[in-house]
Amino acid sequence: MLSNKKLRMSRQRKAILEALNDLHCHPTADEVYEMVRRKVPHISLGTVYRNLEILTSSGVIRKVQLGGAQMRFDDCRDEHYHIRCLRCDRVDDLPLDPLNLSEEILSAQTGYKIVGHCLEFIGVCPRCQDEEGGDEAA
Numbered sequence: 231m232l233s234n235k236k237l238r239m240s241r242q243r244k245a246i247l248e249a250l251n252d253l254h255c256h257p258t259a260d261e262v263y264e265m266v267r268r269k270v271p272h273i274s275l276g277t278v279y280r281n282l283e284i285l286t287s288s289g290v291i292r293k294v295q296l297g298g299a300q301m302r303f304d305d306c307r308d309e310h311y312h313i314r315c316l317r318c319d320r321v322d323d324l325p326l327d328p329l330n331l332s333e334e335i336l337s338a339q340t341g342y343k344i345v346g347h348c349l350e351f352i353g354v355c356p357r358c359q360d361e362e363g364g365d366e367a368a
Contacts, residue, residue, distance in 0.1 A: 260300075
Protein backbone atom coordinates (compact mmCIF):
# COMPACT_ATOMS: atom_id res chain seq x y z
CA MET A 231 0.00 0.00 0.00
CA LEU A 232 2.66 2.52 0.95
CA SER A 233 4.95 1.57 -1.90
CA ASN A 234 2.36 2.92 -4.36
CA LYS A 235 2.39 6.24 -2.53
CA LYS A 236 6.20 6.53 -2.47
CA LEU A 237 6.24 6.46 1.33
CA ARG A 238 8.74 4.53 3.36
CA MET A 239 7.17 1.72 5.39
CA SER A 240 8.59 2.57 8.81
CA ARG A 241 7.92 0.47 11.87
CA GLN A 242 5.74 3.27 13.23
CA ARG A 243 3.64 3.59 10.07
CA LYS A 244 3.19 -0.15 9.87
CA ALA A 245 2.01 -0.24 13.50
CA ILE A 246 -0.40 2.66 12.87
CA LEU A 247 -1.89 0.98 9.81
CA GLU A 248 -2.23 -2.31 11.69
CA ALA A 249 -3.97 -0.53 14.57
CA LEU A 250 -6.44 1.14 12.19
CA ASN A 251 -7.11 -2.19 10.53
CA ASP A 252 -7.55 -4.01 13.85
CA LEU A 253 -9.77 -1.41 15.53
CA HIS A 254 -12.55 -1.19 12.91
CA CYS A 255 -14.07 1.72 14.82
CA HIS A 256 -12.77 4.97 13.35
CA PRO A 257 -10.43 5.75 16.24
CA THR A 258 -9.15 9.13 17.36
CA ALA A 259 -5.42 9.85 17.21
CA ASP A 260 -5.22 9.23 20.96
CA GLU A 261 -6.84 5.81 20.57
CA VAL A 262 -4.43 4.92 17.76
CA TYR A 263 -1.55 6.05 19.99
CA GLU A 264 -2.68 3.81 22.86
CA MET A 265 -2.95 0.84 20.51
CA VAL A 266 0.41 1.47 18.80
CA ARG A 267 2.21 1.90 22.14
CA ARG A 268 1.58 -1.77 22.87
CA LYS A 269 3.75 -2.72 19.87
CA VAL A 270 6.12 0.27 19.84
CA PRO A 271 6.43 1.28 23.53
CA HIS A 272 8.68 4.31 23.00
CA ILE A 273 6.62 5.96 20.26
CA SER A 274 5.52 9.51 21.05
CA LEU A 275 2.06 10.97 20.59
CA GLY A 276 3.62 13.54 18.24
CA THR A 277 4.99 10.77 16.02
CA VAL A 278 1.55 9.18 15.79
CA TYR A 279 -0.09 12.53 14.93
CA ARG A 280 2.59 13.32 12.34
CA ASN A 281 2.29 9.91 10.68
CA LEU A 282 -1.52 10.04 10.65
CA GLU A 283 -1.25 13.39 8.82
CA ILE A 284 1.28 11.98 6.34
CA LEU A 285 -0.85 8.89 5.70
CA THR A 286 -3.94 11.08 5.26
CA SER A 287 -2.33 13.58 2.91
CA SER A 288 -0.91 10.71 0.86
CA GLY A 289 -4.35 9.14 0.50
CA VAL A 290 -3.45 5.93 2.33
CA ILE A 291 -6.08 6.57 5.05
CA ARG A 292 -8.97 9.02 5.45
CA LYS A 293 -9.68 11.65 8.06
CA VAL A 294 -13.28 11.46 9.21
CA GLN A 295 -14.74 14.80 10.24
CA LEU A 296 -18.07 14.30 11.93
CA GLY A 297 -20.17 16.21 14.41
CA GLY A 298 -18.19 14.78 17.33
CA ALA A 299 -15.46 16.78 18.97
CA GLN A 300 -12.43 14.78 17.81
CA MET A 301 -11.02 13.95 14.40
CA ARG A 302 -11.17 10.26 13.57
CA PHE A 303 -9.32 8.08 11.09
CA ASP A 304 -10.47 5.37 8.71
CA ASP A 305 -8.41 2.86 6.75
CA CYS A 306 -11.27 2.36 4.26
CA ARG A 307 -10.86 4.84 1.42
CA ASP A 308 -13.98 3.79 -0.49
CA GLU A 309 -16.85 6.26 -0.51
CA HIS A 310 -19.14 5.37 2.41
CA TYR A 311 -21.21 6.94 5.16
CA HIS A 312 -21.04 6.84 8.93
CA ILE A 313 -23.32 6.74 11.94
CA ARG A 314 -22.27 8.34 15.25
CA CYS A 315 -23.58 7.62 18.74
CA LEU A 316 -24.79 10.75 20.51
CA ARG A 317 -23.81 9.35 23.91
CA CYS A 318 -20.40 7.69 23.53
CA ASP A 319 -19.26 9.21 20.18
CA ARG A 320 -18.71 5.72 18.70
CA VAL A 321 -18.55 5.83 14.88
CA ASP A 322 -19.46 2.94 12.59
CA ASP A 323 -19.72 2.46 8.84
CA LEU A 324 -23.23 2.37 7.43
CA PRO A 325 -24.23 -0.46 5.10
CA LEU A 326 -25.59 2.06 2.60
CA ASP A 327 -24.45 2.52 -0.98
CA PRO A 328 -23.24 6.06 -1.71
CA LEU A 329 -26.07 8.25 -2.88
CA ASN A 330 -26.17 9.07 -6.56
CA LEU A 331 -25.85 12.83 -6.22
CA SER A 332 -24.97 14.81 -9.29
CA GLU A 333 -22.32 17.15 -7.99
CA GLU A 334 -22.14 18.79 -11.43
CA ILE A 335 -25.83 19.74 -11.30
CA LEU A 336 -25.50 20.98 -7.73
CA SER A 337 -22.43 22.97 -8.72
CA ALA A 338 -24.30 24.61 -11.60
CA GLN A 339 -27.24 25.46 -9.33
CA THR A 340 -25.18 26.88 -6.47
CA GLY A 341 -22.06 28.25 -8.11
CA TYR A 342 -19.92 26.19 -5.72
CA LYS A 343 -17.01 24.11 -6.96
CA ILE A 344 -18.01 20.89 -5.21
CA VAL A 345 -15.11 18.66 -4.22
CA GLY A 346 -17.10 15.94 -2.42
CA HIS A 347 -19.80 15.35 0.14
CA CYS A 348 -20.30 13.64 3.46
CA LEU A 349 -23.40 12.36 5.14
CA GLU A 350 -23.58 11.59 8.85
CA PHE A 351 -26.35 9.75 10.62
CA ILE A 352 -26.69 10.13 14.37
CA GLY A 353 -28.36 7.94 16.94
CA VAL A 354 -27.73 5.86 20.04
CA CYS A 355 -25.58 2.75 19.60
CA PRO A 356 -26.75 -0.66 20.84
CA ARG A 357 -24.28 -0.67 23.75
CA CYS A 358 -25.52 2.71 25.06
CA GLN A 359 -29.11 1.57 24.63
CA ASP A 360 -28.37 -1.52 26.74
CA GLU A 361 -26.62 0.58 29.42
CA GLU A 362 -29.49 3.07 29.59
CA GLY A 363 -32.21 0.44 29.34
CA GLY A 364 -33.89 2.18 26.42
CA ASP A 365 -33.40 3.84 23.09
CA GLU A 366 -34.30 7.48 23.67
CA ALA A 367 -31.92 10.08 22.22
CA ALA A 368 -29.48 11.93 24.44
